[in-house]
Amino acid sequence: MTKLRLAIVGAGPAGIYAADILLKAERSFDVSIDLFDHLPAPYGLVRYGVAPDHPRIKGIITALRDVLDRGDIRIFGNVRFGADPAEGLTLDDLKRHYNAVIFATGAVHDAELRIPGIDAAGSYGAADFVSWYDGHPDYPREWPLDAESVAVIGNGNVALDVARVLAKHADDLLPTEIPANVYEGLKASPVTDVHVFGRRGPTSVKFTPLELRELGELRDVDMILADEDFDYDEHAQASVAGNKQIMVIDRVLQSWRKRETGQASRRLHLHFYAKPVEVVTDASGRVSALKYERTRPDGQGGVVGTGELREVPVQALYRAVGYFGSPLPGVPFDEKHGVIPNHEGQVVNPDNNEQVYGVYATGWIKRGPVGLIGHTKSDAMETVEHIINDLGNWWAPESPSEASIVELLESRGIRYTTLDGWHALDAHEIALGEPEGRARIKVVDRDEMVRVSRRES
Template sequence: MSRPLRVAVVGAGPAGLYAADFLTFDGDGSVLVDVVERLPVPFGLLRYGVAPDHLNIKAAGNTLMEVLERPDVSLYAHVAVGEDVTVQELRERYDAVVYALGASDDRSIGIPGEDLPGSVSATSFVNWYNGHPEATPHDLGDVTAVAVVGVGNVAVDVARILLKDPDELAPTDVPHPVLEALRASRVTDVHVLGRRGPQHAKWTTKELRELGELAGVGVVVDDGQLPAEPPEGSTPVAKRNLAVLRGWASREPFQTPRRLHLHFGARPVEVLGASRVEAVRLERTSPAGVGTGQTWELPVQRVLRSVGYRSAGLPGVPFDESTSTIPTEHSRVVRDGVARPGEYVVGWIKRGPVGILGTNRKDAEDAVASLQADAAELLAARPADPGGLAPLLAERGVEHVDVAGWRAVLELEEQHGVPDGRGRVKIAEWNALLAAAGVQPRP
């Protein structure tokens, strides 16, 4: 009988775990998958990106948990590839390596004043409300008006969380201090800024519509920038979005305690303030996004940049800086212009930060099809079992969080919610996650 194929998946986000799912679907022991994750816990942006009130999306975690529970799948969380082990070491110990690193760094706008205190990335805000163990706290104490730069689904999430009645977030898993900070928030106005016309916005209609359903929040649309008819070449999504925006713009004036302002053709050119953010200077642009020279100031105390995610790549793996992806052909890594069997890529690090959760599933299916097509060649190249990661980690004294540790974290998070009558509440500190998992912090 031939030996099992050993596969390392780097990254326990949705894409990596969908790949593990396809690889071990038969459960016959013919493929053994070790999932290596930098953070103490798995699920990537499903846990730390997707908004806490998107409960139906978060429920995908149940499927991913079933994958991690399989006997042919092992979780090695709290092990960073590139730090605790190198890519080369993985390639020596596995028949195949699947890179599923995601893209969790943010892009900057590149305007003066962007680094003033009070001007931060939306990623930082998302990390905070999602209880990421590396997040910095956000104090909204003196903030009444916020500018969110960008017109994608992340901008919509951030605006919604800022304006939503915090009592509606209480049943979600947001950490207690986040809920308290949102309860104390005095934010009344959130300005979402798009530098081009509304037909160019990247948000999906479902997410956009949610903004019109927030209790106590009026949506104010800059109707001077709304085309009467969808411009030629508009996608079906853009047409639906324009219909939603036109519906809001035609509403009677209203009095609400909080307001969401949607601005289009408004490009931020400078963040203003003596020692912290006091305003953002905007320039009117044409529908195609070209500056007209006409500027005005919008008073805000917080700027959240939501202009895209990017990846840092991994030492020892080719990386295209311009697209922030690993170059591939049929999901195989292209090294020196050649796509060889043995290294594969899935998810955002392959396609860039686009698409919904389900897109990663199809992507993983494609990558696994390439890997399976190469399996016989990979096994033939190495008659002896390459052994996997466990002996190396033991030798280095690197402790990891396994699936039992992850289950223990989830159980403790269930208990955290009990005193306040909430459901599961996230543990947000790195060492507290490790303690819950029964793993010692590294010195």
């Protein structure tokens, strides 16, 4: 019987779901799957992109762990995909050892926001901040938290995560898996006001009711909203009446408008109909204010500018306007949209739209950084179906044995980690948290992660 040796680059939800779906799919051939990730631990953005105080969302890890723990998928962590064989694997390496590859590398960098002053000192990408507070091993251990007033640009879930972590008292994060250096940084933060800006109105936000509710549960934080933002036009009224999610969001926001304010030590301001136009800087080039244009509804769900400009003094700013994918050596890439060009997961050459045989994509690197876990599963199903049907166009590897890839990694001196190693690291982090009554304390240093995973002294 024909056997498919499949490599999947990216061990987050997209890659794990693709492996699981293929193994369960009806097919006429055997399957052997190897998952590769540049991080020593699996789960991608579920581990390094979800705020530490989101245990319900992190419950997704339980489902992903169940898939990996079946034992029919091998995982190799701390292996980079790139142009340098000394750091990991190249596309040529994969062609020598596998019949096909799925790239599930996600999107981890911030999309651009092109307004004057956006590159000023004190202006940051939300993705970098998220990676810091989630203990990503490839980011600095320190983060400058010296601002009393902070702006967050965006009306999606990431914007709310960033705003919540900034406004929340650090002690309230202690029951979570927050790394020690992050706790100390947030504990010393002098922040009193966090301002969230969105260019549309309250009925056009992109965050979910769950995220919004959690924002209003912060201890000793007042929610500040402006009455002028809630003079709904007919389109907004129809949205509230006709969409359950918008109805719930509106109900939450309206309840906050009725709260008494003025007693809390911190305030979280939601600014709607606020289109950022410039980051104002001081004489030293640091962020000093956000200038925005007041917008108004256009009657069709959009907004138009009013020409009225306002400024809010801030000393730091975070842009949370979306994620953007990164190019991979030797793989086609769409620079405009930040994705691998593809047709339903089959990678195509952007010059002639012809299929690049043996190369596939799934998840955010396939469709862009939108959608939730359900979209990731349907993405994977679509891609897997094409892999099955493309049997006649698979690569013909020179050395397809399962042992050969292990020999290659070891010959290059790559300190790869395995599923057994992840179990060791997982147990170690849980043990670190136990004396303090915490779920775990996440290991941040990459070398330490590798040493624990490989059970090295």
